[in-house]
Amino acid sequence: MNGKYSLPVVKAVDLIWSSFDKEEIRRGYAMLMQEAQQGDADALCFIARCFMGEEYVWSGAGFATDDANASMLMQKSALMGSATGVLCAVRSGNFTPAVQRGMPFASFKDAFEEILGQAERGNAFCCYMIGNVYYWGDYLLVEPDLAKQFKTENKYNAWAYPIAKEWYERSFKGHICAGWGNYCNIKESGLCVIKNNVYESYFRALAEISPLICNNYGCYIRGKVEPEVVFSYYMKAAQRGDLQAMVNAGSCYDEGYGVGEDTDMAFQYYEIAAIGGHPDAQWQVGYYYFDGWGSIEVDYAKAAQWFEKAYRNPKSGRKNKVRSVAYLGICYRMGLGVVQDDDVALEYLQEAEEDIDMLWHPIDSMVLDALGGENPSTL
Known part of the structure; x- marks a missing residue:
């Protein structure tokens, strides 16, 4: 209830929410930790925000989501008299009756x-x-x-x-x-x-300022300006660690949009994004290994591993799940990179068939042929 943040908290907040630089963000976090250890309630609130997921802090900062710890810190911050803690507690669902009764403010x-x-x-x-x-x-x-x-x-x-x-x-x-x-x-x-x-x-x-917004701006101006300008925004964002921008840059290299067509460069960007956990990039890497593109040689084992990652990724959209499960079904049906297993293949192929319109030739035909080539009960 000081009416203003301490100078270290002001600096830390600036580093964490304006720099979009991982090292600077960590420096800001260390400053918050030091202030929190000295009893600064606002610092506790901002530390809590770091563990509340990408809606509260840049995903590229590398903070692991920890809802339980974040809730504990947020509520403690409000109870210690942080107005920021109170407002954030309301917004994050942590403004419990106990917090409302115990905070040193008469009201919200x-x-x-x-x-x-x-x-x-x-x-x-x-x-x-x-x-x-x-x-x-x-x-x-x-x-x-x-x-x-x-x-x-x-x-x-x-x-x-x-x-x-x-x-x-x-x-x-x-x-x-x-x-x-x-x-x-x-x-x-x-x-x-x-x-x-x-x-x-x-x-x-x-x-x-923001790699995420930089990538989105590239998407916004696509079709309105020269492709080279769009590509420059994707690249700028990708070089600062935005995973979606890496996928978009890879797509540009794939298509020759705003840059010379280069399959190997496309794969490099897809692979970096895939390792970072981007579900669409994970599928792309699997696809490259399945068919063999550019200098990437066919490797069904790696393809199946990446298709599995894409399919299991909680951020994977329906289209990405369908195309991943379709290729997994083919892999298990034919024993490509995995131990051949008709039961697993049937499960995957039937899921792909539910949204067959999301697939394209020849994978749609491969799914239907695999399901119709034999009695499904004996697959």
Whole structure:
């Protein structure tokens, strides 16, 4: 309840949420740990955010998600008097009755006003948090009577989004990119006017800061500018560790889009992203080994391993699962790189058949032929 962050916390937050550099982020984290050991409640809250997954911190920072530890730290932060801890506890589902009773604030409104004061004095991260309070509807905890005024969520949003927009834009000017996704949703909602030139100016500016936004900006301008410009954004983001950008750069090399066609370079980017855990890249690497492209020789064992990783990856979308399971079915049906197993093959092939329209020739025919070539019960 100090009304402002300590200078080490301000510096640490800047390093973790504005640098997008793994070494700098670790330096910021060490600073938070040192402050937390000295009893700084705000430092505890920001440490908790580091373990709450990619919605709270850049995935390239390398922090492992630890929900239990994050909840414990977040609640402790609020109980010790961190207004940031209170606002983040509400947003993350950690504002339990025990926290509400034990925190040294008379109400959520008191914590909100402390952060609002810091935001008005120019703290960019606090501007982002104030934007969140309005965007997510937490402001109804500040002014509960507003719930009577806004009978529907849409009516609340029509009132709150223009306010959230202003606070997010203040945070962008302070190099905090975390609110960009919400800002985009506000624009798409049509409930708040954001002129295209304003939107694109922030998009370009944040693309120079965040590898994730840099890649997304490349996707946004694709078809609007020369392919070489699009490719340059993918490469810039890939070189800073964004896995999706690596996949996009690999695709550009595959297609010769904005760069000379180079199958081996495409594979290099796919492989780096695959090792990093990107499900689409994992499938691509498997596909390269299955068919043998460029200088990559056919290796069915490696292909099956990568198809399995892609299929089991919790971030894998339906299309990626279907194409992975189709190739796995063929591998097990024919004993390619795995011990031939008709029962496993049948299970995989039947799953692929459920969404056969997502596949292409010849893999769709291979799946159907494998299922229809013999009585499925004897596969």
